[in-house]
Amino acid sequence: xxxxxxxxxxxxxxxxxxxxxxxxxxxxxxxxxxxxxxxxxxxxxxxxxxxxxxxxxxxxxxxxxxxxxxxxxxxxxxxxxxxxxxxxxxxxxxxxxxxxxxxxxxxxxxxxxxxxxxxxxxxxxxxxxxxxxxxxxxxxxxxxxxxxxxxxxxxxxxxxxxxxxxxxxxxxxxxxxxxxxxxxxxxxxxxxxxxxxxxxxxxxxxxxxxxxxxxxxxxxxxxxxxxxxxxxxxxxxxxxxxxxxxxxxxxxxxxxxxxxxxxxxxxxxxxxxxxxxxxxxxxxxxxxxxxxxxxxxxxxxxxxxxxxxxxxxxxxxxxxxxxxxxxxxxxxxxxxxxxxxxxxxxxxxxxxxxxxxxxxxxxxxxxxxxxxxxxxxxxxxxxxxxxxxxxxxxxxxxxxxxxxxxxxxxxxxxxxxxxxx
Ligand SMILES: [Fe+2]
Numbered sequence: 306x307x308x309x310x311x312x313x314x315x316x317x318x319x320x321x322x323x324x325x326x327x328x329x330x331x332x333x334x335x336x337x338x339x340x341x342x343x344x345x346x347x348x349x350x351x352x353x354x355x356x357x358x359x360x361x362x363x364x365x366x367x368x369x370x371x372x373x374x375x376x377x378x379x380x381x382x383x384x385x386x387x388x389x390x391x392x393x394x395x396x397x398x399x400x401x402x403x404x405x406x407x408x409x410x411x412x413x414x415x416x417x418x419x420x421x422x423x424x425x426x427x428x429x430x431x432x433x434x435x436x437x438x439x440x441x442x443x444x445x446x447x448x449x450x451x452x453x454x455x456x457x458x459x460x461x462x463x464x465x466x467x468x469x470x471x472x473x474x475x476x477x478x479x480x481x482x483x484x485x486x487x488x489x490x491x492x493x494x495x496x497x498x499x500x501x502x503x504x505x506x507x508x509x510x511x512x513x514x515x516x517x518x519x520x521x522x523x524x525x526x527x528x529x530x531x532x533x534x535x536x537x538x539x540x541x542x543x544x545x546x547x548x549x550x551x552x553x554x555x556x557x558x559x560x561x562x563x564x565x566x567x568x569x570x571x572x573x574x575x576x577x578x579x580x581x582x583x584x585x586x587x588x589x590x591x592x593x594x595x596x597x598x599x600x601x602x603x604x605x606x607x608x609x610x611x612x613x614x615x616x617x618x619x620x621x622x623x624x625x626x627x628x629x630x631x632x633x634x635x636x637x638x639x640x641x642x643x644x645x646x647x648x649x650x651x652x653x654x655x656x657x658x659x660x661x662x663x664x665x666x667x668x669x670x671x672x673x674x675x676x677x678x679x680x681x682x683x684x685x686x687x688x689x690x691x692x693x694x695x696x697x698x699x700x701x702x703x704x705x706x707x708x709x710x711x712x713x714x715x716x717x718x719x720x721x722x723x724x725x726x
Contacts, residue, residue: 316553316554317516317553317613317614318520321516321613322606323606324520325519325520325605325606325607325608326605326606328519328520329598329599329605332532332599333599335532335533335534336532336533336534336596336599337534338534339596339599339600340600342531342534342536342596343593343596343597343600345536345537346536346589346592346593346596347593347626349536349589350587350589350590350593350626350627351626353391353586353587353630354587354626354627354629354630357586357587357629357630357632358629358630361632366577366632366633366634366635367392367586367630367632368392368394368395368396368584368586368632368634368635368643369385369388369389369392369394369395369396370385370395370396370397370398370635371385371389371395371396371397371398372397372398372399373397373398373399373400373401373461373464373465374399376397376464376465376468377461377464381468386472389472390472390542390588391588392584392586392587392588392632393541393584393586393587393588393645393646393648393649394584394586394632394643394644394645394646394649395469395643395644396634396635396637396641396642396643396644397465397641397642397643397644398638398641399638399640399641400461400462400465400570400640400641400642401456401459401461401570401640401642402640403638403639403640405640406570406571406572406573406639406640407572407573407639407640408452409452409455409456409572409666410452410572410573410639410662410664412450412451412452413445413447413450413452413453413495413497413572413664414497416447416450416451416452416706416708417445417447419707419708420702420703420706420707420708422445422447422702425702426442426702427700428442429442430446430693430697430698430699430700443496443497443498443502443504444494444495444496445494445495445496445497446494446693446697446698446700446702447494447495447702447703448492448493448494448687448688448693448694448697448703449492449688449691449703449709449710450495450703450709450710451708451709451710451714452572452666453492453495453666453668453710454710454714454715454719455710456570456666456668457490457492457668457719457722458715458716458718458719458722459718460718462488462668463488463718465642465644465670466488466670466672467485467486467488469565469566469568469644469670470483470485470486470488470565470670470672471485472542472565473485473542473543473544473565473672474540474542474543474544474545475544477543477544477545478545478546480545482544482545482546482547482548482674483544483548483563483565483672483673483674483677484672484673484674485565485672485673486673487672487673487721488670488671488672488673488722489562489671489672489673489677489678489680489681489722489723489724490671490681490684490722490723491562491564491668491669491671491677491680491681491684492684492687492688492694493666493667493668493669493697494667494697495572495664495665495666495667496569496663496664496665496667497662497663497664498580498659498662498663498664499659499662500659500660500661500662501658501659502580502656502658502659502663503656503657503658503659504580504653504655504656504659505655506580506652506653506654506655506656507652507653508618508619508620508652509583509585509618509619509620509624509628509631509650509651509652510616510617510618510619510650510651510652511591511594511616511617511619511648511649511650511651512560512567512616512647512651513550513552513560513564513647513648514550514552514553514560514617515611515612515615515616515617516553516608516611516612516613517550517552517553518591518594518595518617519595519598519608519611521550521551521552521553523546523549523550523551524546524550526545526546526549527545527546527547527550528591528592528595529546531592531595531596532595536592539589539592541588541589541591541646541648542588542646544565547563547647548563548674548675548676548677549676550563551676553613553614559696560696561676561680561683561695561696562669562671562676562677562680562696563647563671563672563674563676563677564647564669564670564671565646565647565670565671565672566644566645566646566647566669566670567644567645567647567649567651567667567669568642568643568644568645568667568668568669568670569582569642569643569665569666569667569668570640570641570642570665570666570668571637571638571639571640571641571642571643571664571665572639572662572664572665572666573639573661573662573663573664574636574637574638574639574661575634575636575637575661575662575663575665576636576660576661577633577634577635577636577637578633578654579656579659579660579661579663580653580654580655580656580659580663581633581634581637581653581654581656581663582633582634582643582651582652582653582654583631583632583633583634583651583652583653583654584631584632584645584649584650584651585619585627585628585630585631585632585649585650585651586630586632586645586649587627587630587649587650588646588648588649590627590630590648590649590650591648593624593626593627594609594617594619594624594627594650597609597623597624598611598623603623609622609623609624610622610623619650619652627650633654642668644670678724680695680696681722681723681724682723682724683695684723685723685724685725688710688712688723689712690704691703691704691705691706691709692704
């Protein structure tokens with residue numbers, strides 16, 4: 306998001322440093338004994354960190370796995386459900402048949418080549434994904450291809466998204482915060498990384514706001530139990546106030562939707578050691594991130610490296626405890642998908658001379674709430690015109706392209722995803 310279209314809606318405080326100092330004063334007063342709270346958070350997290358370390362030491366993946374078949378048939382075991390809740394991430398095996406995913410991959414290449422993307426490409430439209438110097442980007446700012454739309458509007462995607470939404474406590478504080486059986490579209494890009502790629506990856510970070518998580522009143526309500534020093538009442542799966550969060554405008558990582566899970570679908574087989582996704586699979590680690598800057602060794606106007614309009618960075622200096630839990634995804638087959646809770650720390654490992662392709666479609670879960678409905682309606686207009694969606698740089702490559710997915714090709718689920726009947 307690089308426009309000034311919504312500047313009137315929510316802007317950063319004029320003096321960010323002063324706002325941080327005031328926030329810390331208030332939080333310290335409401336928490337009371339901050340080091341004691343931190344000790345409690347650390348001791349809770351330590352149990353899961355040790356479990357993750359032991360699992361990985363034994364040569365196993367820390368990522369829970371389910372098959373699409375079990376999701377569709379209600380056959381996911383209670384133990385697996387509990388593990389997904391504990392880790393905040395999951396691999397869905399055979400979410401799409403492998404052949405289907407590989408065909409989508411080929412069709413995406415044809416779509417891009419038929420429309421002469423190589424000659425049209427003007428360089429990165431934002432600074433989020435680094436400064437890789439390539440004639441083709443790693444992240445393609447393509448939103449409206451047939452493969453993407455077919456995956457988004459498929460029954461298989463709907464079933465998985467409903468399953469993921471079901472982990473959340475939707476009724477809380479006397480209100481239903483979203484409908485887990487409705488899924489709105491959140492059009493995002495595709496990544497295509499060719500064999501031989503050398504990439505620095507992406508450092509560990511969280512999406513859905515950085516500074517916002519400390520300063521926005523709606524986020525302060527999301528984290529109300531942490532801020533009152535009552536960590537045991539904090540539930541990362543409580544949806545209360547989550548859809549009320551509007552991120553500050555002006556950054557390149559703005560998200561106008563509430564996503565229960567962020568996710569992507571593999572379009573080719575991807576090996577775990579070929580520069581791919583990792584998470585810190587600790588949903589409650591957000592409590593650590595929020596409270597860490599309140600300790601005495603952090604300058605009063607600082608938030609452990611957080612700065613306006615940038616993602617929330619996780620580093621050795623401030624968060625070494627959490628980094629012990631770093632968990633790479635397992636080997637994936639084309640058609641598998643991976644998902645992670647919207648608070649979860651994640652990143653992309655570096656790779657040298659990548660073996661095989663690394664192609665994925667980003668498709669998250671954006672459940673039925675007013676905020677997501679509004680954004681989906683706005684996306685419908687961008688879809689009709691082939692424009693880049695509002696959350697992304699205004700590149701609009703596809704506006705003049707042939708063979709975009711068309712409105713009349715929408716299924717009933719596809720129309721509902723755009724908040725149309
Ligand atoms: Fe991210």
